[in-house]
Amino acid sequence: MSQKVAVIRKEHFNAAHRLFNPQWDEAKNAAVFGKCAFPNYHGHNYELEVKVTGVPDSETGYVINLKLLSELIKEEIHARFDHKNLNLDTNEFKNLIPTAENIVVVIYNLLRPRIDKNKELQIRLYETAKNFVEFPVL
Numbered sequence: 001m002s003q004k005v006a007v008i009r010k011e012h013f014n015a016a017h018r019l020f021n022p023q024w025d026e027a028k029n030a031a032v033f034g035k036c037a038f039p040n041y042h043g044h045n046y047e048l049e050v051k052v053t054g055v056p057d058s059e060t061g062y063v064i065n066l067k068l069l070s071e072l073i074k075e076e077i078h079a080r081f082d083h084k085n086l087n088l089d090t091n092e093f094k095n096l097i098p099t100a101e102n103i104v105v106v107i108y109n110l111l112r113p114r115i116d117k118n119k120e121l122q123i124r125l126y127e128t129a130k131n132f133v134e135f136p137v138l
Helices: 026-037 066-081 100-114
Strands: 005-017 042-054 120-126 132-135
Touching: 005 066, 042 066, 042 100, 066 100, 100 120, 100 132
Parallel strands: none
Antiparallel strands: 005 042, 042 120, 120 132
């Protein structure tokens, strides 16, 4: 087969965060980020979709082994972010506001080196049932 196929693995993690720019005062943070800037943090049940696109292997029929992909996500994302305060407990967000936009780019950058460079990778992250982000935009 020489046609591309996309496979998608869905996982989830739970994490707390606060949207807050330390260069601003409380009033400006509240005006820009609203309730998300409250000082005691808040949490989300993030839904994550990892999409890998490529030509299926002629011997296995796989674009990527989904069991392997699940293990990569657990190692790189779940172990790092699940049940953590993203602002306080992770190196990735010590100096980066953990917006959904920033989180999705961080996840992409963690997974990209572990996925065959000949495969396309796209990440979709649902912060709520109604709000999600994608990276990269294809």
